[in-house]
Amino acid sequence: MAGLYIHIPFCRDACTYCDFHFSISLKHLEPMMEAIGKEIEQEKDFLEGEELATIYLGGGTPSLLKPKELDRLFNTIKRYFSVIQEAEITLEANPDDLTPGYLKSLRQIGINRLSIGIQSFFDEDLEIMNRRHNSVQSKSCLEQANKSGFSNISLDLIYGLPGMSNEKWKKNLNTAMDFKPAHMSAYHLGYESGTVLDYRLRKGKVQQVDEDTSIEHFNILVEGMEDKGYLHYEISNFALPGLISRHNAGYWKGEKYLGVGPSAHSFDGRTRRWNMSKNSSYIKGMEKGNIVYEKEILDNKTRLHDYLITSLRTMWGIDMDYLREEWGTEYHEHINKQSVPYINRGKIRKANGKLFLTREGMLIVDHIIQEIFL
Numbered sequence: 001m002a003g004l005y006i007h008i009p010f011c012r013d014a015c016t017y018c019d020f021h022f023s024i025s026l027k028h029l030e031p032m033m034e035a036i037g038k039e040i041e042q043e044k045d046f047l048e049g050e051e052l053a054t055i056y057l058g059g060g061t062p063s064l065l066k067p068k069e070l071d072r073l074f075n076t077i078k079r080y081f082s083v084i085q086e087a088e089i090t091l092e093a094n095p096d097d098l099t100p101g102y103l104k105s106l107r108q109i110g111i112n113r114l115s116i117g118i119q120s121f122f123d124e125d126l127e128i129m130n131r132r133h134n135s136v137q138s139k140s141c142l143e144q145a146n147k148s149g150f151s152n153i154s155l156d157l158i159y160g161l162p163g164m165s166n167e168k169w170k171k172n173l174n175t176a177m178d179f180k181p182a183h184m185s186a187y188h189l190g191y192e193s194g195t196v197l198d199y200r201l202r203k204g205k206v207q208q209v210d211e212d213t214s215i216e217h218f219n220i221l222v223e224g225m226e227d228k229g230y231l232h233y234e235i236s237n238f239a240l241p242g243l244i245s246r247h248n249a250g251y252w253k254g255e256k257y258l259g260v261g262p263s264a265h266s267f268d269g270r271t272r273r274w275n276m277s278k279n280s281s282y283i284k285g286m287e288k289g290n291i292v293y294e295k296e297i298l299d300n301k302t303r304l305h306d307y308l309i310t311s312l313r314t315m316w317g318i319d320m321d322y323l324r325e326e327w328g329t330e331y332h333e334h335i336n337k338q339s340v341p342y343i344n345r346g347k348i349r350k351a352n353g354k355l356f357l358t359r360e361g362m363l364i365v366d367h368i369i370q371e372i373f374l
Protein backbone atom coordinates (compact mmCIF):
# COMPACT_ATOMS: atom_id res chain seq x y z
CA MET A 1 0.00 0.00 0.00
CA ALA A 2 1.15 3.48 -0.78
CA GLY A 3 0.43 7.18 -0.22
CA LEU A 4 -0.32 10.13 -2.46
CA TYR A 5 0.66 13.67 -1.45
CA ILE A 6 -0.65 16.69 -3.35
CA HIS A 7 0.95 20.08 -2.77
CA ILE A 8 -1.36 23.08 -3.19
CA PRO A 9 1.13 25.95 -3.47
CA PHE A 10 -1.04 28.95 -2.66
CA CYS A 11 -1.90 30.92 0.48
CA ARG A 12 -4.07 33.99 0.94
CA ASP A 13 -1.40 35.68 3.06
CA ALA A 14 2.14 34.82 4.15
CA CYS A 15 2.60 33.84 7.79
CA THR A 16 5.67 35.47 9.29
CA TYR A 17 7.40 32.18 10.19
CA CYS A 18 6.66 30.01 7.16
CA ASP A 19 9.16 28.91 4.53
CA PHE A 20 7.06 26.22 2.90
CA HIS A 21 6.55 26.63 -0.84
CA PHE A 22 3.55 28.85 -1.66
CA SER A 23 2.55 31.92 -3.63
CA ILE A 24 0.09 34.57 -2.43
CA SER A 25 -0.94 35.38 -5.97
CA LEU A 26 -3.88 33.14 -6.85
CA LYS A 27 -3.93 34.04 -10.53
CA HIS A 28 -2.36 30.71 -11.56
CA LEU A 29 -4.69 28.59 -9.47
CA GLU A 30 -6.70 27.24 -12.39
CA PRO A 31 -3.75 26.29 -14.63
CA MET A 32 -2.02 24.87 -11.54
CA MET A 33 -4.91 22.49 -10.87
CA GLU A 34 -4.82 21.48 -14.55
CA ALA A 35 -1.10 20.83 -14.28
CA ILE A 36 -1.49 18.80 -11.08
CA GLY A 37 -4.19 16.71 -12.82
CA LYS A 38 -1.77 16.08 -15.69
CA GLU A 39 1.00 15.03 -13.34
CA ILE A 40 -1.34 12.55 -11.64
CA GLU A 41 -2.14 11.04 -15.03
CA GLN A 42 1.49 11.00 -16.12
CA GLU A 43 2.70 9.36 -12.90
CA LYS A 44 -0.03 6.73 -12.73
CA ASP A 45 2.55 3.91 -12.83
CA PHE A 46 5.00 5.40 -10.34
CA LEU A 47 3.62 3.26 -7.50
CA GLU A 48 3.72 0.15 -9.70
CA GLY A 49 0.04 -0.61 -9.26
CA GLU A 50 0.00 -0.36 -5.47
CA GLU A 51 -3.31 0.77 -4.03
CA LEU A 52 -3.57 4.10 -2.25
CA ALA A 53 -4.13 3.74 1.47
CA THR A 54 -3.68 7.45 2.18
CA ILE A 55 -4.15 10.71 0.31
CA TYR A 56 -2.87 13.95 1.83
CA LEU A 57 -3.57 17.44 0.50
CA GLY A 58 -0.96 19.74 1.99
CA GLY A 59 0.44 23.14 1.29
CA GLY A 60 0.21 25.96 1.13
CA THR A 61 -3.47 26.09 1.84
CA PRO A 62 -5.53 23.30 0.29
CA SER A 63 -8.63 24.68 2.02
CA LEU A 64 -8.67 27.59 -0.40
CA LEU A 65 -9.76 25.15 -3.12
CA LYS A 66 -13.44 25.31 -3.94
CA PRO A 67 -15.52 22.11 -3.60
CA LYS A 68 -15.76 21.97 -7.41
CA GLU A 69 -11.96 22.04 -7.73
CA LEU A 70 -11.55 19.36 -5.08
CA ASP A 71 -14.20 17.22 -6.72
CA ARG A 72 -12.39 17.41 -10.05
CA LEU A 73 -9.08 16.55 -8.38
CA PHE A 74 -10.53 13.46 -6.68
CA ASN A 75 -12.15 12.32 -9.92
CA THR A 76 -8.73 12.48 -11.56
CA ILE A 77 -7.11 10.55 -8.70
CA LYS A 78 -9.75 7.82 -8.89
CA ARG A 79 -9.41 7.58 -12.66
CA TYR A 80 -5.72 6.67 -12.42
CA PHE A 81 -5.29 5.03 -9.02
CA SER A 82 -7.22 2.53 -7.03
CA VAL A 83 -7.99 3.85 -3.59
CA ILE A 84 -8.80 1.39 -0.80
CA GLN A 85 -12.26 1.62 0.74
CA GLU A 86 -11.03 2.71 4.18
CA ALA A 87 -8.35 5.14 2.90
CA GLU A 88 -7.29 8.00 5.14
CA ILE A 89 -7.95 11.19 3.18
CA THR A 90 -6.57 14.33 4.85
CA LEU A 91 -6.92 17.99 3.96
CA GLU A 92 -4.78 20.66 5.62
CA ALA A 93 -7.08 23.53 6.46
CA ASN A 94 -6.79 27.06 7.75
CA PRO A 95 -9.39 27.94 10.41
CA ASP A 96 -10.84 30.91 8.50
CA ASP A 97 -11.84 28.66 5.59
CA LEU A 98 -13.87 26.19 7.64
CA THR A 99 -17.44 27.45 7.31
CA PRO A 100 -20.28 24.97 7.96
CA GLY A 101 -21.11 24.83 4.24
CA TYR A 102 -17.51 24.17 3.24
CA LEU A 103 -17.11 21.46 5.90
CA LYS A 104 -20.24 19.73 4.61
CA SER A 105 -18.85 19.74 1.07
CA LEU A 106 -15.54 18.31 2.26
CA ARG A 107 -17.37 15.37 3.84
CA GLN A 108 -19.39 14.80 0.67
CA ILE A 109 -16.20 14.75 -1.41
CA GLY A 110 -14.84 11.98 0.84
CA ILE A 111 -12.32 13.84 2.98
CA ASN A 112 -12.31 12.05 6.33
CA ARG A 113 -9.47 13.75 8.20
CA LEU A 114 -8.68 17.43 8.77
CA SER A 115 -5.36 18.87 9.85
CA ILE A 116 -6.19 22.36 11.09
CA GLY A 117 -3.53 25.05 11.53
CA ILE A 118 -4.74 26.53 14.80
CA GLN A 119 -1.23 27.61 15.96
CA SER A 120 -2.56 29.44 19.06
CA PHE A 121 -5.76 30.38 20.87
CA PHE A 122 -4.40 33.87 21.72
CA ASP A 123 -4.93 36.89 19.47
CA GLU A 124 -1.54 38.45 20.25
CA ASP A 125 0.25 35.25 19.11
CA LEU A 126 -1.83 35.03 15.95
CA GLU A 127 -0.93 38.64 15.20
CA ILE A 128 2.82 37.99 15.58
CA MET A 129 2.39 35.11 13.12
CA ASN A 130 0.24 37.17 10.71
CA ARG A 131 -2.43 34.48 10.73
CA ARG A 132 -5.69 35.42 9.02
CA HIS A 133 -7.80 33.96 11.81
CA ASN A 134 -8.38 35.16 15.36
CA SER A 135 -8.76 33.34 18.67
CA VAL A 136 -12.55 33.12 18.32
CA GLN A 137 -12.13 31.37 14.97
CA SER A 138 -9.48 29.05 16.48
CA LYS A 139 -12.22 27.67 18.69
CA SER A 140 -15.27 27.99 16.47
CA CYS A 141 -13.71 26.08 13.57
CA LEU A 142 -13.05 23.12 15.87
CA GLU A 143 -16.64 23.21 17.11
CA GLN A 144 -17.95 23.41 13.55
CA ALA A 145 -15.69 20.60 12.35
CA ASN A 146 -16.90 18.36 15.19
CA LYS A 147 -20.52 19.26 14.46
CA SER A 148 -20.06 18.48 10.77
CA GLY A 149 -19.19 14.90 11.67
CA PHE A 150 -15.38 14.99 11.37
CA SER A 151 -14.12 12.63 14.06
CA ASN A 152 -10.52 12.46 12.89
CA ILE A 153 -9.18 15.96 13.48
CA SER A 154 -5.59 16.95 13.96
CA LEU A 155 -4.53 20.38 15.05
CA ASP A 156 -1.23 22.21 14.75
CA LEU A 157 0.09 24.38 17.57
CA ILE A 158 3.32 26.37 17.78
CA TYR A 159 5.18 26.93 21.06
CA GLY A 160 8.35 28.83 21.95
CA LEU A 161 6.79 32.01 20.48
CA PRO A 162 8.32 35.36 21.47
CA GLY A 163 7.13 36.28 24.95
CA MET A 164 5.24 33.02 25.49
CA SER A 165 5.23 32.10 29.17
CA ASN A 166 4.85 28.57 30.50
CA GLU A 167 1.41 29.50 31.81
CA LYS A 168 0.26 30.71 28.43
CA TRP A 169 1.55 27.59 26.71
CA LYS A 170 -0.27 25.44 29.29
CA LYS A 171 -3.48 27.39 28.62
CA ASN A 172 -3.10 26.87 24.88
CA LEU A 173 -2.61 23.15 25.36
CA ASN A 174 -5.55 22.84 27.74
CA THR A 175 -7.82 24.71 25.36
CA ALA A 176 -6.75 22.37 22.58
CA MET A 177 -7.41 19.35 24.79
CA ASP A 178 -10.94 20.61 25.60
CA PHE A 179 -11.79 19.73 21.99
CA LYS A 180 -10.43 16.18 22.38
CA PRO A 181 -8.70 16.12 18.99
CA ALA A 182 -7.73 12.72 17.63
CA HIS A 183 -4.26 13.99 16.87
CA MET A 184 -2.00 16.93 17.54
CA SER A 185 1.21 18.25 15.98
CA ALA A 186 3.10 20.77 18.11
CA TYR A 187 6.19 22.50 16.80
CA HIS A 188 8.73 24.76 18.42
CA LEU A 189 8.84 28.02 16.47
CA GLY A 190 11.69 27.98 13.98
CA TYR A 191 13.23 31.20 12.63
CA GLU A 192 13.64 30.05 9.03
CA SER A 193 15.93 32.06 6.83
CA GLY A 194 14.13 34.45 4.49
CA THR A 195 11.00 34.73 6.65
CA VAL A 196 9.67 37.98 8.13
CA LEU A 197 10.21 36.65 11.63
CA ASP A 198 13.84 35.86 10.92
CA TYR A 199 14.28 39.41 9.58
CA ARG A 200 12.69 40.83 12.73
CA LEU A 201 14.96 38.69 14.87
CA ARG A 202 18.08 39.92 13.08
CA LYS A 203 16.89 43.53 13.45
CA GLY A 204 16.35 42.98 17.19
CA LYS A 205 12.60 43.55 16.90
CA VAL A 206 11.68 40.18 18.39
CA GLN A 207 13.47 38.00 20.89
CA GLN A 208 13.78 34.26 20.86
CA VAL A 209 12.69 32.46 24.02
CA ASP A 210 15.69 31.24 26.01
CA GLU A 211 16.79 27.61 25.98
CA ASP A 212 15.33 26.83 29.42
CA THR A 213 11.92 28.08 28.32
CA SER A 214 12.11 25.96 25.16
CA ILE A 215 12.85 22.87 27.25
CA GLU A 216 10.11 23.69 29.73
CA HIS A 217 7.59 24.13 26.90
CA PHE A 218 8.56 20.74 25.49
CA ASN A 219 8.21 19.09 28.90
CA ILE A 220 4.82 20.73 29.48
CA LEU A 221 3.73 19.47 26.07
CA VAL A 222 4.85 15.87 26.51
CA GLU A 223 3.59 15.52 30.08
CA GLY A 224 0.29 17.24 29.29
CA MET A 225 -0.39 15.05 26.27
CA GLU A 226 0.62 11.79 27.93
CA ASP A 227 -1.57 12.63 30.95
CA LYS A 228 -4.54 12.88 28.61
CA GLY A 229 -3.80 9.48 27.09
CA TYR A 230 -2.10 10.58 23.86
CA LEU A 231 0.62 8.45 22.35
CA HIS A 232 3.81 10.44 21.78
CA TYR A 233 4.64 8.61 18.56
CA GLU A 234 6.99 11.11 16.93
CA ILE A 235 8.89 14.05 18.42
CA SER A 236 6.25 16.61 17.38
CA ASN A 237 3.25 14.30 17.00
CA PHE A 238 0.70 12.87 19.40
CA ALA A 239 -2.35 10.71 18.77
CA LEU A 240 -5.11 9.00 20.67
CA PRO A 241 -4.71 5.20 20.43
CA GLY A 242 -5.49 3.97 16.92
CA LEU A 243 -5.45 7.49 15.44
CA ILE A 244 -1.82 7.94 14.41
CA SER A 245 -1.56 9.75 11.05
CA ARG A 246 -1.33 6.80 8.66
CA HIS A 247 0.04 9.02 5.91
CA ASN A 248 2.92 10.42 7.97
CA ALA A 249 3.61 7.03 9.54
CA GLY A 250 4.09 5.77 5.97
CA TYR A 251 6.90 8.32 5.46
CA TRP A 252 8.56 7.32 8.71
CA LYS A 253 8.28 3.60 7.98
CA GLY A 254 9.81 3.92 4.50
CA GLU A 255 6.64 3.10 2.50
CA LYS A 256 6.25 4.28 -1.09
CA TYR A 257 4.59 7.56 -1.89
CA LEU A 258 3.99 9.76 -4.88
CA GLY A 259 4.07 13.53 -4.37
CA VAL A 260 2.54 15.75 -7.05
CA GLY A 261 2.59 19.53 -7.40
CA PRO A 262 5.48 22.00 -7.13
CA SER A 263 8.08 21.09 -4.48
CA ALA A 264 6.46 17.71 -3.74
CA HIS A 265 8.71 14.76 -2.91
CA SER A 266 8.27 11.13 -4.02
CA PHE A 267 9.84 7.84 -2.96
CA ASP A 268 9.51 4.46 -4.65
CA GLY A 269 11.67 2.37 -2.32
CA ARG A 270 14.85 2.94 -4.36
CA THR A 271 14.81 6.54 -5.52
CA ARG A 272 13.83 9.83 -4.03
CA ARG A 273 12.85 12.76 -6.18
CA TRP A 274 11.54 16.25 -5.70
CA ASN A 275 9.66 18.48 -8.09
CA MET A 276 10.83 21.97 -8.90
CA SER A 277 9.21 24.62 -6.74
CA LYS A 278 8.52 27.56 -9.03
CA ASN A 279 4.80 27.59 -9.84
CA SER A 280 5.05 29.16 -13.30
CA SER A 281 7.81 26.79 -14.44
CA TYR A 282 5.94 23.78 -13.07
CA ILE A 283 2.82 24.80 -15.01
CA LYS A 284 4.81 25.45 -18.20
CA GLY A 285 6.61 22.13 -17.82
CA MET A 286 3.38 20.21 -17.36
CA GLU A 287 1.82 21.91 -20.41
CA LYS A 288 4.52 20.13 -22.43
CA GLY A 289 4.18 16.95 -20.39
CA ASN A 290 7.53 17.47 -18.65
CA ILE A 291 7.76 17.27 -14.92
CA VAL A 292 10.94 18.98 -13.88
CA TYR A 293 12.40 17.21 -10.90
CA GLU A 294 15.68 16.23 -9.35
CA LYS A 295 16.30 12.64 -8.53
CA GLU A 296 18.59 10.72 -6.25
CA ILE A 297 19.14 6.98 -6.43
CA LEU A 298 19.62 5.98 -2.83
CA ASP A 299 22.88 4.21 -2.15
CA ASN A 300 23.33 1.95 0.84
CA LYS A 301 24.70 4.67 3.09
CA THR A 302 21.96 7.18 2.26
CA ARG A 303 19.32 4.54 2.91
CA LEU A 304 20.87 3.87 6.32
CA HIS A 305 21.00 7.59 7.10
CA ASP A 306 17.31 7.92 6.15
CA TYR A 307 16.43 4.91 8.28
CA LEU A 308 18.25 6.35 11.31
CA ILE A 309 16.68 9.79 10.95
CA THR A 310 13.16 8.55 10.53
CA SER A 311 13.12 5.68 13.00
CA LEU A 312 14.90 7.48 15.81
CA ARG A 313 12.33 10.28 15.73
CA THR A 314 9.50 7.81 16.31
CA MET A 315 8.31 5.53 19.09
CA TRP A 316 9.23 2.54 16.87
CA GLY A 317 12.94 3.27 17.33
CA ILE A 318 15.97 1.82 15.53
CA ASP A 319 15.59 -1.93 15.20
CA MET A 320 19.15 -3.24 15.56
CA ASP A 321 18.35 -6.72 14.15
CA TYR A 322 16.81 -5.14 11.06
CA LEU A 323 19.83 -2.85 10.78
CA ARG A 324 22.17 -5.86 10.82
CA GLU A 325 20.08 -7.74 8.22
CA GLU A 326 19.88 -4.74 5.88
CA TRP A 327 23.31 -3.15 6.26
CA GLY A 328 25.55 -5.90 7.69
CA THR A 329 27.53 -6.37 10.90
CA GLU A 330 29.98 -3.54 10.30
CA TYR A 331 27.32 -0.81 10.37
CA HIS A 332 25.49 -2.64 13.14
CA GLU A 333 28.58 -2.58 15.36
CA HIS A 334 29.35 1.02 14.44
CA ILE A 335 25.90 2.31 15.44
CA ASN A 336 25.95 0.17 18.59
CA LYS A 337 29.28 1.64 19.62
CA GLN A 338 28.35 5.23 18.74
CA SER A 339 25.16 5.04 20.78
CA VAL A 340 26.91 4.02 24.05
CA PRO A 341 27.85 7.53 25.27
CA TYR A 342 24.28 8.70 24.61
CA ILE A 343 22.87 5.71 26.50
CA ASN A 344 25.20 6.52 29.42
CA ARG A 345 24.08 10.16 29.39
CA GLY A 346 20.39 9.22 29.36
CA LYS A 347 19.72 10.53 25.84
CA ILE A 348 19.10 7.12 24.25
CA ARG A 349 17.35 4.13 25.79
CA LYS A 350 18.01 0.57 24.66
CA ALA A 351 15.28 -2.04 25.07
CA ASN A 352 14.33 -5.26 23.26
CA GLY A 353 17.10 -4.83 20.71
CA LYS A 354 15.92 -1.33 19.78
CA LEU A 355 17.25 2.18 20.34
CA PHE A 356 14.87 4.95 21.37
CA LEU A 357 15.34 8.61 22.15
CA THR A 358 14.58 9.60 25.72
CA ARG A 359 12.75 12.88 26.22
CA GLU A 360 16.10 14.58 26.82
CA GLY A 361 17.47 12.98 23.69
CA MET A 362 14.59 14.39 21.66
CA LEU A 363 15.86 17.88 22.40
CA ILE A 364 19.15 17.15 20.61
CA VAL A 365 17.95 14.73 17.97
CA ASP A 366 19.81 16.33 15.04
CA HIS A 367 23.09 16.26 16.93
CA ILE A 368 22.62 12.60 17.94
CA ILE A 369 21.82 11.45 14.41
CA GLN A 370 24.87 13.19 13.02
CA GLU A 371 27.13 11.72 15.70
CA ILE A 372 25.92 8.13 15.60
CA PHE A 373 25.98 8.13 11.82
CA LEU A 374 29.49 9.54 11.38
Ligand SMILES: C[S@@+](CC[C@H](N)C(=O)[O-])C[C@H]1O[C@@H](n2cnc3c(N)ncnc32)[C@H](O)[C@@H]1O
Pocket (backbone or CB within 6 Å): 017, 018, 019, 020, 059, 060, 061, 062, 092, 093, 094, 095, 116, 117, 118, 119, 156, 157, 158, 187, 188, 189, 190, 191, 192
Ligand atom coordinates in the same frame (compact mmCIF):
# COMPACT_ATOMS: atom_id res chain seq x y z
C1 LIG B 1 2.86 24.07 5.86
S1 LIG B 1 1.89 24.42 7.19
C2 LIG B 1 0.37 24.08 6.35
C3 LIG B 1 -0.87 24.24 7.15
C4 LIG B 1 -1.83 25.32 6.76
N1 LIG B 1 -1.48 26.06 5.62
C5 LIG B 1 -1.92 26.29 7.91
O1 LIG B 1 -1.11 27.20 7.96
O2 LIG B 1 -2.79 26.13 8.73
C6 LIG B 1 2.09 23.09 8.32
C7 LIG B 1 2.39 23.46 9.75
O3 LIG B 1 3.78 23.63 9.93
C8 LIG B 1 4.00 24.41 11.09
N2 LIG B 1 5.10 25.34 10.80
C9 LIG B 1 5.41 25.88 9.59
N3 LIG B 1 6.50 26.66 9.70
C10 LIG B 1 6.89 26.63 11.00
C11 LIG B 1 7.94 27.25 11.75
N4 LIG B 1 8.80 28.08 11.18
N5 LIG B 1 8.03 26.98 13.07
C12 LIG B 1 7.15 26.15 13.66
N6 LIG B 1 6.14 25.55 13.01
C13 LIG B 1 6.00 25.78 11.70
C14 LIG B 1 2.69 25.11 11.40
O4 LIG B 1 2.18 24.64 12.61
C15 LIG B 1 1.80 24.74 10.24
O5 LIG B 1 0.47 24.57 10.61
Ligand code: SF4
Pocket (backbone or CB within 6 Å): 010, 011, 013, 014, 015, 018, 019, 020, 022, 059, 060, 061, 094, 117
Ligand atom coordinates in the same frame (compact mmCIF):
# COMPACT_ATOMS: atom_id res chain seq x y z
S1 SF4 C 1 1.64 28.40 7.67
FE1 SF4 C 1 0.14 27.68 6.21
S2 SF4 C 1 -1.08 29.53 5.66
FE2 SF4 C 1 0.76 30.24 6.65
S3 SF4 C 1 2.12 30.70 4.94
FE3 SF4 C 1 2.61 28.60 5.67
S4 SF4 C 1 1.40 27.28 4.42
FE4 SF4 C 1 0.55 29.34 4.16
